[in-house]
Amino acid sequence: MKVLLTAAQLSRLPVVTVQGGEDVAEVRDVIYSPEAGSLLGLTLNKRGFFAGRRREVLPADAIHAIGRNAVMIPDESSLAEPGSAPDAVGQPPSGRNVIGNDVLTEGGVRLGTVRDLALVVGSRGEVVGYQIDKVGGGEGYIPLPAQLAVSGVALVVPNATEDFVRDDLVGLGAAVEEFRTQLGLA
Amino acid sequence: MSTTTWFILLLVVLLLAVVAFVLIRRLRRRGGVIASRDKR
Numbered sequence: 360m361k362v363l364l365t366a367a368q369l370s371r372l373p374v375v376t377v378q379g380g381e382d383v384a385e386v387r388d389v390i391y392s393p394e395a396g397s398l399l400g401l402t403l404n405k406r407g408f409f410a411g412r413r414r415e416v417l418p419a420d421a422i423h424a425i426g427r428n429a430v431m432i433p434d435e436s437s438l439a440e441p442g443s444a445p446d447a448v449g450q451p452p453s454g455r456n457v458i459g460n461d462v463l464t465e466g467g468v469r470l471g472t473v474r475d476l477a478l479v480v481g482s483r484g485e486v487v488g489y490q491i492d493k494v495g496g497g498e499g500y501i502p503l504p505a506q507l508a509v510s511g512v513a514l515v516v517p518n519a520t521e522d523f524v525r526d527d528l529v530g531l532g533a534a535v536e537e538f539r540t541q542l543g544l545a
Numbered sequence: 546m547s548t549t550t551w552f553i554l555l556l557v558v559l560l561l562a563v564v565a566f567v568l569i570r571r572l573r574r575r576g577g578v579i580a581s582r583d584k585r
Contacts (some may be wrong), residue, residue: 366578370576371574371576383553386576387574387575388578388579389576389577389578389579390579390581391578391579391580392580392581393580393581393583399552399581402576404574404576409567409570411570411573411574412573412574421557447581447582450556451579451581452580452581452582455579455580455581455582456578456579457578457579458577458578471584475578476578500550509580512578
């Protein structure tokens with residue numbers, strides 16, 4: 360079953376093993392590929408109120424399923440040491456957090472700031488867009504692939520993106536296909 | 546100041562330190578959304 364979630368909803372979800380039903384970690388960072396529009400993996404916190412960061416990471420390939428209330432993995436061996444995980448997940452780049460980035464069109468128009476990432480999750484994760492705080496107030500959603508560049512400071516998007524800002528996640532679903540068609544990607 | 550006052554003051558300081566510790570610990574647990582460096 361596919362579910363539309365934001366990265367904020369995904370963050371703090373428990374990571375549970377399918378085989379043992381054990382709650383082994385909780386989600387910390389969401390790492391994604393802005394070009395491929397795919398979820399690459401998750402970094403983790405240990406369980407418990409005072410517990411800190413967990414050394415192991417969870418590559419997307421090792422995820423059994425992502426639901427509204429938990430991230431399911433086959434067993435605890437699905438967690439990977441940073442050295443054995445893909446680089447993007449094992450050593451996530453610093454200064455590349457997109458939350459709070461300005462969204463600018465290539466024509467120099469500021470559309471707002473990134474508040475969150477919208478994902479369709481199920482057996483795998485697909486990034487479908489960004490949730491933004493619009494310049495004029497209120498929230499909006501822009502479809503992916505929208506960005507021409509992501510720097511950790513600004514998200515540069517094609518001018519056409521301005522016409523595809525949607526007010527809710529449901530509207531975003533329809534806008535993604537239309538936007539991809541317009542960009543010649545569908 | 547009396548001993549009781551000092552004692553209450555010490556308790557308040559300790560309480561504030563515990564609250565600060567918990568808040569910092571919780572804030573450090575907050576994650577982010579990280580864009581990978583895609584190879585073109």
